[in-house]
Amino acid sequence: MTTHRIAVIPGDGIGKEVVPAGLEALHATAGRFDLRLAFDTFDFASADYWQRHGTMLPNDWEETLRGYDAIYFGAVGWPEVVPDHVSLWGSLLQFRRVFDQYVNLRPCRLMPGVQSPLAGRGPGDIDFVVVRENTEGEYSSVGGRIFEGTDRETVLQETVMTRVGVDRVLRFAFELASRRPQRHLTSATKSNGISISMPYWDERVAAMAEEFPGVRLDKFHIDALAAHFVLHPGWFDVVVASNLFGDILSDLGPACTGTLGIAPSANINPEREHPSLFEPVHGSAPDIAGKGIANPIGQIWCGSMMLDHLGHPEAAAHLLGAVEDVLARGPRDAPLTPDLHGSGTTAELGHAIAERV
Amino acid sequence: MTTHRIAVIPGDGIGKEVVPAGLEALHATAGRFDLRLAFDTFDFASADYWQRHGTMLPNDWEETLRGYDAIYFGAVGWPEVVPDHVSLWGSLLQFRRVFDQYVNLRPCRLMPGVQSPLAGRGPGDIDFVVVRENTEGEYSSVGGRIFEGTDRETVLQETVMTRVGVDRVLRFAFELASRRPQRHLTSATKSNGISISMPYWDERVAAMAEEFPGVRLDKFHIDALAAHFVLHPGWFDVVVASNLFGDILSDLGPACTGTLGIAPSANINPEREHPSLFEPVHGSAPDIAGKGIANPIGQIWCGSMMLDHLGHPEAAAHLLGAVEDVLARGPRDAPLTPDLHGSGTTAELGHAIAERV
Ligand SMILES: CC(C)[C@H](C(=O)O)[C@@H](O)C(=O)O
């Protein structure tokens, strides 16, 4: 039995609060399934580190992290101390690029015991996964300003799409769709308004579709698609999107399933040449940080995705099952956090899930 | 009493079905308030025109339309005949640019009699307006492809923001917010991921805010903002956004208020040097075109916004009041269209509203 070496980076804000709960659940699962997980915790990729060192990461971060099988990540971003674009481009967005984690996988599922903000939707009514391109597209630091400080001031920001970058995430999405019972893939576009990059995206989608005749394909412009998430969330199975559109849809999807607090994400390098990174969708949440009431389920679900990625699908399913069981008991009988209409703390909900495992 | 000259462009799909209903309501309102409206209808900016002429617009479209006080627009886009980016860049997006309609104003209001997809929300709970930048930003045709057809294929797409372009729409939004009872403005950004254009947007927002100390300002990243539209739609009053973000939010907002079918938009040149353009948010809707069941309310509400713009706020309010009255009767007693859970046709609902006027 191999030992999986896992780098733990709690980061900022509620990241530091939910990671311990996530680790507790992972320890419990490892105990039950006799898995060997070895964790090392790092303090970089945080505003604290920035205050001490003036950078987000040590010089040797790449060698340091490269040796790990996975990165278990909390959240980064603390705008009071360091502007978001500096902290993010100095850490998380670097990890995604340098470790070529080109797929960001974000399941959206309405869970038992969780109330959807959408009228009349219950568990099972919403169950799809967003496959987001994670290394290029609209997220680029290419561009600049000219005529600064004058009335002619002009700012250019490049979106960069490459055939390699687009095709590989599309292939991943088509393959994923072809393995799911519904075999349905939806592509997010905006080729009517954004007239160079998005028609290119559509072209590559059409080309890739020829290799997957068994997958039912449709596409929507991002504006209409956002509306359909609210009006017809049951229409979707796998949704593939560029970096920005995937970002938006993977916050909107979890909102439709009740709370961002339970939503996980996996930043995957499918070839396993580099460590993949698992982080909840919610971010550092300065508004509730320090109160001990953050929902740890996003972080715990990330642990389940990580176990799956490491080759332990049974342990992964068991951990997610424990989450579902505790959620299903509802806010009266389980120590659910305030976002789930309960009065439990992060630690209490974490314990309850670890015990259930 | 001056006569207002209005260019009518029905365009494609349901545009051709809802425009007659919109005109009927405008005629009724003009009759009641003794307004002089003169309409000329044009067949360009449509797939039909494209099929006959190979272009979306005649050469002299600019001189032709420049003489009008307003443009009353249906919808354009018919991808079976002409790709969307060709038809849109060849018509609507030209109008917005050439006539410098730099504000796209899109009210989102939960109306009486309309069911929100959001649980527990009733009339009055959602009432905000999206102010969208309408001439620059992410909608640009600057960029291109290199290494075409090879594995190195790379596509570049520029986002272009100018100080003039950003500041003028921000000023409009701040002024609008300062005139509304709540005096609350929300800015949509994504400065944590899009590291050149969006930090610039944030900077200009902060600079403009100094001139409007009476306006309460907040900002959210677009992903979180989309989630809040679903989870906390009552938080918003005026929302200002770039071209793309405004596009997404102004489809998502109306979805949260029940149906895109009732949502209007005004493409405004605030200096009145050029005609402004009034079009419903819904688009040409190929899926229901030709069935006579499209909801005409978006188009009719556009007429109300147009009357307001032309200097007739009372007539505008009366027309919108008639819409509200008919909606409030509900799908049993009024001929509401299928998207409003009724079985009325476009024409029947249009008549009912015109009669009520
Ligand atoms: C048709 C399309 C180009 C247009 C836009 O994106 O501006 C439409 O969605 C709108 O919102 O008016």
Ligand SMILES: CC(C)[C@H](C(=O)O)[C@@H](O)C(=O)O
């Ligand atoms: C923090 C931010 C840069 C990040 C993103 O936009 O990718 C986050 O929203 C996410 O979705 O992981």
